Amino acid sequence: MPRIRMWGRPNSLCTQRALWGCAEAGVEVELTLASATNGPQGNIYNGFKPYGIVDSAEYRAMNPNGTVPTIQDGDFVLWESNAILAYLAQKYAPGPLHDGQLQTFVRACQWMNWTNEYLEPHLHTLVMELVRLPPAQRSAERAEKARQGLLKPLAILEAHLAKLPFVAGEAFSLGDIPPGAAIQRWLLFDLERPAMPAIEGWMRRLAARQGFHRHVAPAAFHLA
Ligand SMILES: N[C@@H](CCC(=O)N[C@@H](CS)C(=O)NCC(=O)O)C(=O)O
Known part of the structure; x- marks a missing residue:
């Protein structure tokens, strides 16, 4: 089994993408816990020590951004979780992440980038306002604005998945990973939302995958 190094933290959606991608690609991961904001007891907003490492010169x-995840495969280093998924898919394709067809690959990339653009900013606000900030620093108004901001992109995803079982077509691909992890977090927040039967059906299909089960499903990776 191929083996790579990864720096990240289990409660980061971006790290979850990379870990789930490795599970799909059959790549073993040696994970080093790293973060400037989260640590073993909790996050810095509540006075806990972070895992660290990301500010070191090494x-x-x-990764000059100091963000997670970063991977190292032999002497090849890569950051940006969507690029890591694309790398895993290309290096280990055709396989569970990618059917070897250019159009499937770029369709998957489209939904990965869409997740960053339309879901992530609102989810970041929600995780801060609902989970990570101490109660006295939270703003119900900011949380509500983020909830509302998600409704339009969620309606777009719902309409898409009403026509197809997975975001890039008939089969699971790397393109399902970023939105799948994002929607898991959104569902766990349990906020008011319209019925989304197509998204819920797709999430049930994703939940059957071992990588999702292990790296994305646990509530503790989203609500702590
Ligand atoms: N677009 C980047 C975002 C990287 C990023 O901001 N990662 C977050 C975790 S999801 C992070 O590093 N947070 C600060 C930290 O944990 O130190 C990616 O997808 O990899």
């Missing part, structure tokens, strides 16, 4: 030489 880490910044690999």
Whole structure:
């Protein structure tokens, strides 16, 4: 089994993408816990120590952003979780992440980038306002604005999945990973939302996958 190194933290959606992708690609991961904001007891907003590492000169030489995840495969280093998924899919394709067809691959990339653009900013606000900030610093108004901001992109995803079982077509692909992890977090927030039967059916299909089950499903990776 191929083996890579990864720096990240289990409650980061971006790290979850990379870990789930590795599980699909049959790649073993040696994970080093790393973060400037989260640590073993909790997050810095509540006074806890972060895992660290990301501010070290060695880490910044690999990833100048100081973000997670970063992977190292032999002497090849890569950051940006969607690029990591694309790398895993290309290196280990055709396989569970990608059917080897250019159009499937770019359709998957379309939904991965869409997740960053339309879901992530609102989800980041929600995780801060509902989970990570101490109660006295939270704003119900900011949380409500983010909830409302998600409704339009969720309606777009719902309409798409009413026509297809997976975002890039008939089969699971790397394109399901970023929105799948994002929607798992959104559902766990349990906020008011319209009926989304197509998204819920797709999430049941994703829940059957081992990588999702292990790296994305646990509520503790989203609500702590
Ligand atoms: N677009 C980047 C975002 C990277 C990013 O901001 N990662 C977050 C976790 S999801 C992070 O590093 N947070 C600060 C930290 O944990 O130190 C990606 O997809 O990899």
